[in-house]
Amino acid sequence: MTTSAIPDTKSYRPSAEGLRKPTRSQMSALLAPIATFYGLCLLAPYVYIFWLSLTRYSSSQLYVPDLGLQNYVSILTDNYYLGLLAQTVGLGIFVTVFSLLLGYPLAMRIVQGGKTTKSILLILTMTPLLVNIVVRTYAWLVLLGDNGVINKALDAVGLISEPLPINNNFFSVAIGLIHLSLPLMVISLVSVMEKLDASLIEAGESLGAGSLRTLVKIHIPLCLQGVGAGSLLVFCTVISAFVTPQLLGGNRFSTISTIIYQKFTFSMNWPVGSALVFVLLTLNFAVILLHGFMFREK
Amino acid sequence: MFQRFISAIAWVAIIFLIAPLIIIVGSSFTQTDFVTFPPRGFTLRWYVEAMSVGGFVQAFFDSLLIAAATMAGAALIGIPTALGLRMGSPRTQTLLRSVVVAPLILPAIVSGIALLQIYYAAGLDAPLFGIIVGHILITVPFFIRTVTAGLESVPVSVLEAAETLGASKARILFRVLLPLIVPSICAGLAFVFIVSFDEVTMSLFFSNPEIMPLPIRIYNYIEFSVEPVIAAISTILILSAFVLVTLLQRIFGLDRVLAK
Numbered sequence: 402m403t404t405s406a407i408p409d410t411k412s413y414r415p416s417a418e419g420l421r422k423p424t425r426s427q428m429s430a431l432l433a434p435i436a437t438f439y440g441l442c443l444l445a446p447y448v449y450i451f452w453l454s455l456t457r458y459s460s461s462q463l464y465v466p467d468l469g470l471q472n473y474v475s476i477l478t479d480n481y482y483l484g485l486l487a488q489t490v491g492l493g494i495f496v497t498v499f500s501l502l503l504g505y506p507l508a509m510r511i512v513q514g515g516k517t518t519k520s521i522l523l524i525l526t527m528t529p530l531l532v533n534i535v536v537r538t539y540a541w542l543v544l545l546g547d548n549g550v551i552n553k554a555l556d557a558v559g560l561i562s563e564p565l566p567i568n569n570n571f572f573s574v575a576i577g578l579i580h581l582s583l584p585l586m587v588i589s590l591v592s593v594m595e596k597l598d599a600s601l602i603e604a605g606e607s608l609g610a611g612s613l614r615t616l617v618k619i620h621i622p623l624c625l626q627g628v629g630a631g632s633l634l635v636f637c638t639v640i641s642a643f644v645t646p647q648l649l650g651g652n653r654f655s656t657i658s659t660i661i662y663q664k665f666t667f668s669m670n671w672p673v674g675s676a677l678v679f680v681l682l683t684l685n686f687a688v689i690l691l692h693g694f695m696f697r698e699k
Numbered sequence: 700m701f702q703r704f705i706s707a708i709a710w711v712a713i714i715f716l717i718a719p720l721i722i723i724v725g726s727s728f729t730q731t732d733f734v735t736f737p738p739r740g741f742t743l744r745w746y747v748e749a750m751s752v753g754g755f756v757q758a759f760f761d762s763l764l765i766a767a768a769t770m771a772g773a774a775l776i777g778i779p780t781a782l783g784l785r786m787g788s789p790r791t792q793t794l795l796r797s798v799v800v801a802p803l804i805l806p807a808i809v810s811g812i813a814l815l816q817i818y819y820a821a822g823l824d825a826p827l828f829g830i831i832v833g834h835i836l837i838t839v840p841f842f843i844r845t846v847t848a849g850l851e852s853v854p855v856s857v858l859e860a861a862e863t864l865g866a867s868k869a870r871i872l873f874r875v876l877l878p879l880i881v882p883s884i885c886a887g888l889a890f891v892f893i894v895s896f897d898e899v900t901m902s903l904f905f906s907n908p909e910i911m912p913l914p915i916r917i918y919n920y921i922e923f924s925v926e927p928v929i930a931a932i933s934t935i936l937i938l939s940a941f942v943l944v945t946l947l948q949r950i951f952g953l954d955r956v957l958a959k
Contacts, residue, residue: 423787443802443805446817447805511709520953527947527953528716533936534897535921536933542921543930544719548733658806661809689804
């Protein structure tokens with residue numbers, strides 16, 4: 402055996418990273434696959450869509466490369482699109498608030514429970530999360546339809562003579578989306594409540610604060626980070642959701658997502674569809690920024 | 700009194716989450732031609748039908764094929780990226796981390812449309828390939844995150860020992876580092892499989908009658924009818940989800956995974 406196989410212990414310095422600092426070319430070799438993939442399948446498509454959003458719609462040749470902001474201007478000045486925007490944001494707020502109202506007590510109950518209760522409640526909360534979104538939406542179609550389980554049952558006991566209008570409207574889409582987002586909200590809240598210092602709650606109670614007072618003055622403020630994170634997650638999920646509004650809203654209730662889909666597949670108005678894409682993205686980023694601003698790490 | 704109130708709402712929330720699923724399971728056994736709950740009579744006819752009509756079995760195998768290809772793609776792209784993330788300077792790491800998660804921040808409906816448009820523009824017509832690319836795009840961030848976590852848990856001393864004993868970089872990589880992170884690669888792949896198998900929005904754009912993953916087959920079906928045969932398929936999927944969650948709770952403990 403030659404001595405060259407034995408490393409020179411004098412010049413050997415353990416590098417903090419374990420593997421010695423990779424050379425530039427090694428690093429590029431490692432990152433080439435993801436750079437190529439994201440470049441071709443993420444960056445290029447979005448740049449192309451942005452370019453499309455600047456073109457002009459033409460019924461005869463799809464789009465005319467006559468670049469300008471006309472699509473954005475028409476969206477932000479047209480009452481139809483402004484209404485659509487308001488409808489989508491309203492839906493987002495409504496679903497977020499209801500997920501919070503239902504999710505907060507559920508998360509509290511999960512955290513307070515003994516080992517078995519906790520386990521059972523967690524399994525029941527998480528199961529819907531792994532059930533395919535189409536199946537979950539189907540369940541609500543079956544329940545809320547004009548001939549659905551709820552209407553049939555109410556009719557059978559004689560409470561109603563006409564089916565309740567609970568399908569293809571704000572209500573049905575909101576219910577489907579709350580079902581979708583509630584587990585997400587609960588996860589965010591549970592992960593914060595798990596780390597909560599129980600002695601602070603006990604201190605509040607032993608100092609004579611009632612349960613409601615303890616909740617409002619101590620528990621909720623301590624969980625505010627979780628509330629913020631959960632609300633952001635739910636709101637962004639809801640305003641970008643597609644399958645649930647499409648199936649439960651039918652042709653009667655639309656959100657930005659379902660209209661984007663329509664613009665690209667049925668009316669073939671790619672320029673306006675693309676502009677709507679960036680309106681939706683801007684809305685998403687605005688909410689993320691707002692959240693970052695409100696819940697800045699101190 | 701107050702605790703009771705909290706408990707009551709918690710149970711309302713649980714019932715709200717679970718009742719629709721139970722109604723689907725129950726109504727899949729109905730003898731009627733329409734979905735009804737409580738079911739009238741008991742029959743397994745809809746399960747037999749699910750196996751024979753509507754191409755659901757074919758769609759199941761399409762989904763398996765797509766998930767397998769997605770796993771391969773995510774691994775080929777994700778493992779080198781995770782290594783790069785681990786070895787890069789702190790600045791590279793911060794930058795890479797935020798770039799890697801980009802597909803998760805962008806709405807799937809938007810990424811799907813963007814991908815489809817560039818497909819059109821490039822004159823490509825390969826639906827299966829399109830679905831797989833779309834699936835890799837939304838699963839690769841999960842995969843990279845899991846593998847990076849695995850890499851971070853490998854003690855530096857092990858690598859240094861190998862280095863001191865004269866192992867070349869390639870040898871350290873293939874004989875020491877990669878074998879040590881096999882568990883996290885497997886966990887990452889399992890994650891990719893589950894997400895790909897459930898993915899709807901991306902698949903919707905590229906599917907055609909020849910290639911149609913299971914969720915899209917169901918989607919197309921329920922746009923026009925809510926027959927009990929869908930309830931039967933849904934029941935199978937609901938029960939698999941329940942078993943999966945229960946297993947996860949038994950093995951890892953959901954609360955511990957969440958609290959991390």
